[in-house]
Amino acid sequence: MAKVFGLGSEPVVGLLTPTKKRDYRVTNRLQEGKRPLYAVVFNFIDSRYLSVFATVGGNRITVYQCLEGGVIAVLQSYVDEDKDESFYTVSWASNVDGAPFLVAGGINGVIRVIDTGSERIYKSFVGHGDSINEIRTQALKSSLVISASKDESVRLWNVHTGICILIFAGAGGHRNEVLSVDFHPSDIYKIASCGMDNTVKIWSMKEFWSYVEKSFTWTDLPSKFPTKYVQFPIFNASVHSNYVDCNRWLGDFILSKSVDNEIVLWEPKVKEQTPGEGVVDILQKYPVPECDIWFIKFSCDFHYNQAAIGNREGKIFVWELQSSPPVLIARLVHPQSKSPIRQTAVSFDGSIILSCCEDGTIWRWDDVTNVPPA
Amino acid sequence: MVTDSASKPQKQHGEPLEDTSGTLASKIDQMRKQIQEERIISVKEKLQRNGENLQRQISAILSVISSWDSSQTKENRASEMLSLRINQPQSKYLSLSQLSEENNPVGIPAHSIKLPPVEKIPTYTTWVHLARNVKMGEDQSIIGRRRIYYEKHGGEALICSDSDEEVTENEGVKHEFSEGEDRLLWMAFEELGLTDEVLNIVSQSVRGTSLEIQDRYQDLKAKNMGRQNQHSEDSGEYKSHIGICLEKSLGAALDSFDNLFCRRCIQLFDCPLHGCSQPLIYPSEKQPVWSEPEGDRKPCSDQCYLLLKDVKMLSECSTPGSLQGKITATIEEADGIVAPSSEEGPSNQKIMGKRRVKVKSDSAFRDSILPHDYSQTQNSSKKMKTVSDDTVTGSNDYNRDLNLDACNEEKQSVTHASSEVSVEHSSGSSGNVKPDKDVADRQKDTTNETEFKNLYSSMEGQFDEKLSLSDWKPLEKELYLKGVEMFGRNSCLIARNLLSGLKTCMEVASYMSIPHTFSHGTGSIMDENGKITANRPDQKMSRSRMLRKRGKTRKSKYSSKSAGIPYALKRIASGKNQSIKQYTPCECQTTCGKECPCHTNGTCCEKYCGCSDICKNRYRGCHCAKSQCKSRQCPCFAAGRECDPDVCRNCWVSCGGGSLGEPPRRGDGHCGNMRMLLRQRQRILLAKSSLVGWGAFIKNSVNKNDYLGEYTGELISHKEADKRGKIYDRENSSFLFNLNDQLVLDACRKGDKLKFANHWQSPNCIAKVMLVAGDHRVGIYANKNINAGEELFYDYCYEPEHRPPWAVPKAEASKKDESAANQSRSKKHQSH
Numbered sequence A: 001m002a003k004v005f006g007l008g009s010e011p012v013v014g015l016l017t018p019t020k021k022r023d024y025r026v027t028n029r030l031q032e033g034k035r036p037l038y039a040v041v042f043n044f045i046d047s048r049y050l051s052v053f054a055t056v057g058g059n060r061i062t063v064y065q066c067l068e069g070g071v072i073a074v075l076q077s078y079v080d081e082d083k084d085e086s087f088y089t090v091s092w093a094s095n096v097d098g099a100p101f102l103v104a105g106g107i108n109g110v111i112r113v114i115d116t117g118s119e120r121i122y123k124s125f126v127g128h129g130d131s132i133n134e135i136r137t138q139a140l141k142s143s144l145v146i147s148a149s150k151d152e153s154v155r156l157w158n159v160h161t162g163i164c165i166l167i168f169a170g171a172g173g174h175r176n177e178v179l180s181v182d183f184h185p186s187d188i189y190k191i192a193s194c195g196m197d198n199t200v201k202i203w204s205m206k207e208f209w210s211y212v213e214k215s216f217t218w219t220d221l222p223s224k225f226p227t228k229y230v231q232f233p234i235f236n237a238s239v240h241s242n243y244v245d246c247n248r249w250l251g252d253f254i255l256s257k258s259v260d261n262e263i264v265l266w267e268p269k270v271k272e273q274t275p276g277e278g279v280v281d282i283l284q285k286y287p288v289p290e291c292d293i294w295f296i297k298f299s300c301d302f303h304y305n306q307a308a309i310g311n312r313e314g315k316i317f318v319w320e321l322q323s324s325p326p327v328l329i330a331r332l333v334h335p336q337s338k339s340p341i342r343q344t345a346v347s348f349d350g351s352i353i354l355s356c357c358e359d360g361t362i363w364r365w366d367d368v369t370n371v372p373p374a
Numbered sequence B: 001m002v003t004d005s006a007s008k009p010q011k012q013h014g015e016p017l018e019d020t021s022g023t024l025a026s027k028i029d030q031m032r033k034q035i036q037e038e039r040i041i042s043v044k045e046k047l048q049r050n051g052e053n054l055q056r057q058i059s060a061i062l063s064v065i066s067s068w069d070s071s072q073t074k075e076n077r078a079s080e081m082l083s084l085r086i087n088q089p090q091s092k093y094l095s096l097s098q099l100s101e102e103n104n105p106v107g108i109p110a111h112s113i114k115l116p117p118v119e120k121i122p123t124y125t126t127w128v129h130l131a132r133n134v135k136m137g138e139d140q141s142i143i144g145r146r147r148i149y150y151e152k153h154g155g156e157a158l159i160c161s162d163s164d165e166e167v168t169e170n171e172g173v174k175h176e177f178s179e180g181e182d183r184l185l186w187m188a189f190e191e192l193g194l195t196d197e198v199l200n201i202v203s204q205s206v207r208g209t210s211l212e213i214q215d216r217y218q219d220l221k222a223k224n225m226g227r228q229n230q231h232s233e234d235s236g237e238y239k240s241h242i243g244i245c246l247e248k249s250l251g252a253a254l255d256s257f258d259n260l261f262c263r264r265c266i267q268l269f270d271c272p273l274h275g276c277s278q279p280l281i282y283p284s285e286k287q288p289v290w291s292e293p294e295g296d297r298k299p300c301s302d303q304c305y306l307l308l309k310d311v312k313m314l315s316e317c318s319t320p321g322s323l324q325g326k327i328t329a330t331i332e333e334a335d336g337i338v339a340p341s342s343e344e345g346p347s348n349q350k351i352m353g354k355r356r357v358k359v360k361s362d363s364a365f366r367d368s369i370l371p372h373d374y375s376q377t378q379n380s381s382k383k384m385k386t387v388s389d390d391t392v393t394g395s396n397d398y399n400r401d402l403n404l405d406a407c408n409e410e411k412q413s414v415t416h417a418s419s420e421v422s423v424e425h426s427s428g429s430s431g432n433v434k435p436d437k438d439v440a441d442r443q444k445d446t447t448n449e450t451e452f453k454n455l456y457s458s459m460e461g462q463f464d465e466k467l468s469l470s471d472w473k474p475l476e477k478e479l480y481l482k483g484v485e486m487f488g489r490n491s492c493l494i495a496r497n498l499l500s501g502l503k504t505c506m507e508v509a510s511y512m513s514i515p516h517t518f519s520h521g522t523g524s525i526m527d528e529n530g531k532i533t534a535n536r537p538d539q540k541m542s543r544s545r546m547l548r549k550r551g552k553t554r555k556s557k558y559s560s561k562s563a564g565i566p567y568a569l570k571r572i573a574s575g576k577n578q579s580i581k582q583y584t585p586c587e588c589q590t591t592c593g594k595e596c597p598c599h600t601n602g603t604c605c606e607k608y609c610g611c612s613d614i615c616k617n618r619y620r621g622c623h624c625a626k627s628q629c630k631s632r633q634c635p636c637f638a639a640g641r642e643c644d645p646d647v648c649r650n651c652w653v654s655c656g657g658g659s660l661g662e663p664p665r666r667g668d669g670h671c672g673n674m675r676m677l678l679r680q681r682q683r684i685l686l687a688k689s690s691l692v693g694w695g696a697f698i699k700n701s702v703n704k705n706d707y708l709g710e711y712t713g714e715l716i717s718h719k720e721a722d723k724r725g726k727i728y729d730r731e732n733s734s735f736l737f738n739l740n741d742q743l744v745l746d747a748c749r750k751g752d753k754l755k756f757a758n759h760w761q762s763p764n765c766i767a768k769v770m771l772v773a774g775d776h777r778v779g780i781y782a783n784k785n786i787n788a789g790e791e792l793f794y795d796y797c798y799e800p801e802h803r804p805p806w807a808v809p810k811a812e813a814s815k816k817d818e819s820a821a822n823q824s825r826s827k828k829h830q831s832h
Helices: A206-217 B002-071 B074-079 B081-087 B179-192 B196-205 B210-234 B241-247 B255-260 B305-315 B320-342 B346-376 B378-386 B391-410 B416-446 B448-469 B474-487 B491-497 B505-512 B523-559 B566-574 B597-601 B718-731 B810-819
Strands: A024-031 A037-042 A052-057 A060-066 A072-080 A087-094 A100-106 A110-115 A120-126 A132-137 A144-149 A154-158 A163-168 A178-183 A190-195 A200-204 A228-230 A235-237 A246-250 A253-257 A262-270 A278-287 A306-310 A316-320 A327-332 A341-346 A352-357 A361-367 B091-093 B113-115 B148-150 B158-160 B684-688 B694-698 B707-711 B714-717 B736-738 B743-746 B765-772 B775-782 B793-795
Touching (some): A037 A361, A060 A087, A060 A100, A060 B081, A087 A144, A100 A132, A154 A190, A154 A206, A163 A206, A190 A246, A200 A253, A206 A228, A235 A262, A235 A278, A316 A352, B002 B179, B179 B196, B179 B210, B196 B210, B305 B491, B305 B505, B474 B491, B491 B505, B714 B718, B718 B736, B718 B743, B765 B793
Parallel strands (some): A037 A087, A072 B113, A087 A132, A178 A246
Antiparallel strands (some): A024 A361, A037 A052, A052 A060, A087 A100, A100 A110, A110 A120, A132 A144, A144 A154, A154 A163, A178 A190, A200 A235, A253 A262, A262 A278, A306 A316, A316 A327, A341 A352, B148 B158, B684 B694, B707 B775, B714 B743, B736 B743, B765 B775
């Protein structure tokens, strides 16, 4: 059911003609294994490791580095001894001292925190009642992570102390699996989550911030921490009419996608008088053809200048996010890339785009705009 | 032919019409384009602003992520494996350009670090604890919503749960006008006028019917007008906050109370169970007025009218019980005293005669007059207290009264009420001012003319008095009336409980004396006032009669023992598996007859009904003394109800359970059938079940028949339950529980730990639906003695003869369960 837009509230829709603002070429392709890869992510939380990325698929977590000339180096590899584990998501985090952590979760519902500095499992968080669909890290406080789960909740964790601080669920919570969640880039209290109940919800932990602070100094058993429920979001948006499987903040706006072949940029307008209710102003649309299956996630570069998203047929669309109307920077096509792309990763400056596919391959695309052809 | 003739005039008129409409269309199209362009610009600006903010945010993050580099020492870094690996990677994948063939190795050759397995917990959907059942929020309904499910093993297959029956109807939905549409139709109609052509063209670019568009235009017009007016009015609209409150009527002020206060839970606002805006049910029988004997009363404050009375009664013999007679005596006495003095002038005699008659005819009002006279003498008595025997003042006062009498006779226009007041005033004060009065009389003799001069001034005084009465705000007036309803004409209680901080006792008392100045259509209440007033003299008598009456009803309860518990008992006794009926309070104002909704619905009338105490359909509670209501001998127990301390005779609630050493009351022990009401539950633990998934365990050992806890959840309709049941069945975990003919409990997202107790064919617990204070609730009781730490299981039925088809031994259970799922949902064990 297409949303009907009244005059003067129509979104600005981007044109699907590539502008070739940037020219990307495949520089590497590697087959990690047979199992589908669900996530690939660059390290954006520690400037020393900006070229390091991690992938998850099956019961394996692998750490790579992008080197010059399209070379990819394998740095570390972790395997869950439970063969049935299937990781869906991974995120970079750190303890309070800055040791680089990897936080991964999947079908088992157990969050694995790996200290890549010592190559050991640091902690495992048991608590979610079902599989974990996405984990994200608070960039300003990189020991805080949030996880979105099939158990209809979003949880905030302190990976340093191993505490589950808050649970965003209950009376006003999601009514089906939560598929995606994201921290606001600057408002440290705000998160947005979306899922199979077709809604996007914005939550605030402002009232509960004392618990977040308490979690850093907690010395008792983590299970004794007074975990709080946040039962009501501050904003509840029905932007889509189907599963919402990815959402990201773009400043104070939200980018979200469903299975409707497009990414939508919208502004949440919170009504002060009636918390929880609000108006959505859909500003822009970024079309993505053949993107009608769920669990396809997009990614942005560090500066949110561009977003890359794969589709069901192995093509990647790179959109300039902040121009109006949106500009399709590039459309990445390779005859051998045909498998659905579950997630992409855009490097710090957008010069490298990685994609991980259902068939277990990782593709590396490099910006060759200013590189003279060899 | 017909078409020809019809087309001709069209053509003739058609051309100029087309012409104008053409230009109109282009004009409106221009407007439309302009609006769209502005939208594009505004989006661009928004993005720009947002982008600027974002860049600031990003640079803040950048400084944070760069700080790690500087904060760590070189040695630290060297010891960090990730940094080490960067220098010495396990392996490298050459880029495609460096490879002649695609011969990069497949799979990861590197040695992998093992993550030791962690025991995972059984699956569950996140749920929140509920201490008591709650009604489903409207936004939680899944009826009419498109739900999509995916098969676990079917990959991307999407299944829509709801078929065409529930496609949401768009037709009924009113079109919501966007800002741009508003602008367009505003511009179009303002510039081009509201004609059909314009309307036609506008409706092409604006969604919504032409009628809606027209309405919208009118709305906008009104809004614009309003905005202009508002500017001018803004300055003059200052009112103090409290003033606004008091100007409201009681109904408006009580609006939130009426709508939000839960009369079933008593202490709750915005009740999650019974909801807001419950129908207000007023009992058909008015509560007797709460009162205390006049003589026992102590002055409530230094503003109490009783103080006046004390002063006044100094010289009188004070027998508090015979207040009425005393006042009559006072009046007569006053008359007697005044009479001789007024004999002096022939005109005065007339007054006297008139007054006597009046006193007699006013006897019906005596009571209402009585308090007023205290306050009337307020001024004088105060003066008497403070300025001792100031004869001049006293005489002046007295003069004033007499003058008023005269005025009464001469000027009939003075209101009835005020004249009574003055009469009573003179008589009331007469006892005290006796010595002064002689002086006054004498003075009056000599200054007979000043009397008439004073006449006008005193009249003015009276009007002042009336003006002060108009200080009563509507809310205060209505509060006062409520006070009279509750406390009778007891100004102390009214002032203290209802008008605290607004009016003093004396003010209330003075207001009380002039009931006829009301002109607010409160006639019916005033009638009641009158009744109460009339009852007042024999208050004591009526009170005792009241008590006797109560005794009688109690007795009748004994006698109508069998008839008193009509339905509930039968239901159990007959052994029919009738479904339990939801109770909704009836509003019958008389004794419930056949039309009573409770009666037709097959439920008893409860204490929440509006019907009278002697209603035949009313549940009368039990009167068990020794059995502690723990067996079916107790009618409550047998009827599947918990005892109600308000209704049952010997079932009482005490504070602290006897630990505070309060004296024992009737009955030998505590009623054992109120445990859900009192929440005397056991500690339940949640752990992995020995069977499957989660299980509930008991912490401490319990005995057979002990109450363990309540199965709480969201109350949903059967229709909703059918929809949810489908989903839950798909997920193979259902927490639905049939409650009664209208409601189903769903503990999926809201509930307590008992929802995790599994089904077992030989259970150690039973679940019973009990009627607790008008609500059906599910209690879990021990079926046998259970040791500490044992897992809890329960079956679905209470008794063998009640066993529904689905509660059959396990082998058949799984099959039958599904077939009967629609009629009677029950818990299934979670299995994943």
